[in-house]
Amino acid sequence: MTTKRIVNHPVLGKLEENKKITFTFDGQSYDGYENDTIASALLAHGIRTLRKHEESGNPRGIYCNIGHCYECRVTVDEVSNVRACLTPIKENMVIESGKVQPSPLDPKNEGDLPRTYDEFIRSEEQKKNANK
Amino acid sequence: MQHLIICRCEEVSLKDLEETAKKFNCTARELKLRTRAGMGFCGGRTCRPAVDKVLTDLTKENPTDAIPLKVSPPVRPISLSDLGGKASDD
Amino acid sequence: MQINDVVIIGAGPAGLSAAIQCRENDLRVTVLDEFPKPGGRLLGQLHQEPTGEWWNGIEETKILVDKAEKLNTDIRCGVSVHHIEKLEDHFVVHTNKKNFPAKNILIATGAAETAAPIPGWTLPGVMSIGAAQVMTNVHRVSVGEKGIVVGVNVLSAAIARELQLAGIDLHSMALPARNAVSEDQANPRLVMERLVRIAHLAPSAFIKFGSKFAKFKFVQNIALQFFPKGGVKMWDMPIHLRKAIKEINGTDKVESVTMVDVTVDGDIIRGTEETIPVDFVCIAGGLYPLAELAAVVGVPFQYSEELGGHVPIHNEAMETSMKGIYVAGNITGIESAKVAREQGAVAGLSIVKNTLQNATVDGKLKVAINNVKATREAATIQFHPRIEEGREKVTTAFNQLT
Numbered sequence: 001m002t003t004k005r006i007v008n009h010p011v012l013g014k015l016e017e018n019k020k021i022t023f024t025f026d027g028q029s030y031d032g033y034e035n036d037t038i039a040s041a042l043l044a045h046g047i048r049t050l051r052k053h054e055e056s057g058n059p060r061g062i063y064c065n066i067g068h069c070y071e072c073r074v075t076v077d078e079v080s081n082v083r084a085c086l087t088p089i090k091e092n093m094v095i096e097s098g099k100v101q102p103s104p105l106d107p108k109n110e111g112d113l114p115r116t117y118d119e120f121i122r123s124e125e126q127k128k129n130a131n132k
Numbered sequence: 133m134q135h136l137i138i139c140r141c142e143e144v145s146l147k148d149l150e151e152t153a154k155k156f157n158c159t160a161r162e163l164k165l166r167t168r169a170g171m172g173f174c175g176g177r178t179c180r181p182a183v184d185k186v187l188t189d190l191t192k193e194n195p196t197d198a199i200p201l202k203v204s205p206p207v208r209p210i211s212l213s214d215l216g217g218k219a220s221d222d
Numbered sequence: 223m224q225i226n227d228v229v230i231i232g233a234g235p236a237g238l239s240a241a242i243q244c245r246e247n248d249l250r251v252t253v254l255d256e257f258p259k260p261g262g263r264l265l266g267q268l269h270q271e272p273t274g275e276w277w278n279g280i281e282e283t284k285i286l287v288d289k290a291e292k293l294n295t296d297i298r299c300g301v302s303v304h305h306i307e308k309l310e311d312h313f314v315v316h317t318n319k320k321n322f323p324a325k326n327i328l329i330a331t332g333a334a335e336t337a338a339p340i341p342g343w344t345l346p347g348v349m350s351i352g353a354a355q356v357m358t359n360v361h362r363v364s365v366g367e368k369g370i371v372v373g374v375n376v377l378s379a380a381i382a383r384e385l386q387l388a389g390i391d392l393h394s395m396a397l398p399a400r401n402a403v404s405e406d407q408a409n410p411r412l413v414m415e416r417l418v419r420i421a422h423l424a425p426s427a428f429i430k431f432g433s434k435f436a437k438f439k440f441v442q443n444i445a446l447q448f449f450p451k452g453g454v455k456m457w458d459m460p461i462h463l464r465k466a467i468k469e470i471n472g473t474d475k476v477e478s479v480t481m482v483d484v485t486v487d488g489d490i491i492r493g494t495e496e497t498i499p500v501d502f503v504c505i506a507g508g509l510y511p512l513a514e515l516a517a518v519v520g521v522p523f524q525y526s527e528e529l530g531g532h533v534p535i536h537n538e539a540m541e542t543s544m545k546g547i548y549v550a551g552n553i554t555g556i557e558s559a560k561v562a563r564e565q566g567a568v569a570g571l572s573i574v575k576n577t578l579q580n581a582t583v584d585g586k587l588k589v590a591i592n593n594v595k596a597t598r599e600a601a602t603i604q605f606h607p608r609i610e611e612g613r614e615k616v617t618t619a620f621n622q623l624t
Binding site: 134 | 256302303304305316318334335336337338339340341342343344401402403405469507510512513514515517518522523524525531532619
């Protein structure tokens with residue numbers, strides 16, 4: 001375990017020894033302590049980037065650390081959009097960072113799909129006419 | 133110089149807001165709807181004061197005692213399965 | 223389906239002390255909070271009072287939680303409320319877990335941090351000052367090797383000191399460079415005025431810090447003009463009022479910040495750019511009342527700069543103008559945790575009084591209301607010097623509504 005824990009504190013005292021917990025983040029195994037959140041356990045290992053912006057791919061980490069900003073959302077045991085800053089780690093938890101999503105508004109991804117019901121009806125009619 | 137991002141969730145920059153305000157000469161509400169500033173995942177909790185400030189400056193609308201841009205439920209994103217009854221009343 | 227007498231949203235100092243009052247009078251109470259443990263933002267607080275005593279948020283929280291637990295209070299953490307629905311004769315609190323019907327609701331959701339956007343602020347390693355506080359004092363994980371605090375105010379100075387206590391290295395505190403959003407916080411004159419106003423009532427090191435300016439009180443301009451290049455030191459950490467952070471740099475995470483000199487009015491002086499290597503940045507834009515749940519249920523609002531923004535209109539008894547909806551703590555205006563705790567007691571007693579139709583509570587309620595005022599007057603950390611004015615404004619608005 002790395003030394004990013006604040007073990008000795010002049011006022012708050014020595015850090016309590018808590019139970020060790022093992023989890024994975026993007027396939028790699030890490031350990032943390034009971035009462036750690038996903039965000040604190042990962043930061044203790046020097047990991048700041050928790051997701052990529054779904055559209056631009058720009059990296060993000062914790063911003064508010066108390067559940068307000070939703071910047072730290074990750075996928076936990078296949079449940080998406082879980083806030084790393086509020087979620088306590090559990091033994092064998094499988095955590096995946098937030099990834100870039102395909103953008104339906106990008107013309108590259110549009111393909112030939114109709115965008116309105118009107119377009120859909122017209123394309124269906126065209127298909128019918130073409131089959132005649 | 134990098135862009136000054138105002139709304140982190142939707143990556144809306146000051147420049148986006150300024151250009152949209154100029155192009156459409158719009159009200160604060162319209163400007164928000166056009167740019168999606170404050171309408172992302174966090175529901176505007178992070179950028180609300182900043183967006184309010186920029187919109188007031190750009191649209192010259194005076195702030196009122198009512199909350200400037202409407203708050204609508206849900207104030208936290210919620211999955212459809214939770215909304216659709218997974219969350220029971222006991 | 224059992225209907226609660228009251229659902230309290232937020233297990234901070236306000237919510238917990240309200241719960242204690244309600245439980246002491248045997249009301250059916252559920253307290254909800256989305257953080258994994260109760261305490262709210264009180265948990266992270268740690269500062270020395272002028273008497274030399276430490277205000278330890280973890281200990282203060284423990285006192286409240288122990289008391290609430292002894293009274294068998296139902297406290298549920300990890301529950302996020304997303305809506306309050308008003309029905310004919312009760313409310314329904316919608317959460318990510320289940321729905322909680324209740325006759326009364328206390329909204330004690332505290333505050334959110336005001337962002338001070340600067341270019342590069344989405345990079346991993348940039349966090350709000352409150353985020354750093356929680357990571358350091360609650361989770362006991364260091365936020366980085368070397369950092370800088372952007373934004374100089376009473377909250378950021380207190381938390382910067384907490385980071386130092388935990389052995390975290392801070393380069394300095396500086397202003398955000400002026401941009402379309404930062405205006406007041408980027409204005410050295412206004413920032414200094416605020417600091418001088420708080421200096422006389424703050425803890426020891428603040429007093430020393432403030433007195434450095436106070437000597438110049440009648441010539442604050444001169445003090446700013448001759449502000450030391452190395453900043454004024456508080457606890458050996460430079461505080462800059464004539465230097466500002468213009469940009470945060472890095473590709474995948476924070477690598478440095480660009481610092482510039484500014485005039486007494488906050489204008490950037492060209493050619494003064496300096497790159498300072500840091501691996502974390504704390505942004506301190508202040509706090510505003512987090513009132514979204516009051517807004518969705520339909521409580522009317524009043525704007526008050528003194529209180530930190532839009533607050534739900536309420537009276538001294540912490541009743542809003544909507545029957546059954548109460549507020550307490552920072553949602554009613556930005557003040558200390560001690561004030562929030564006293565306000566919580568008032569809200570709790572008001573709910574008891576209205577539920578049990580019990581006139582014997584009247585005396586207790588009056589005492590509790592006076593405690594709020596006394597605590598406010600004795601406050602060592604005051605976020606806004608004209609808090610009383612803001613309070614009066616809201617009370618007047620309440621009286622006009624009802």
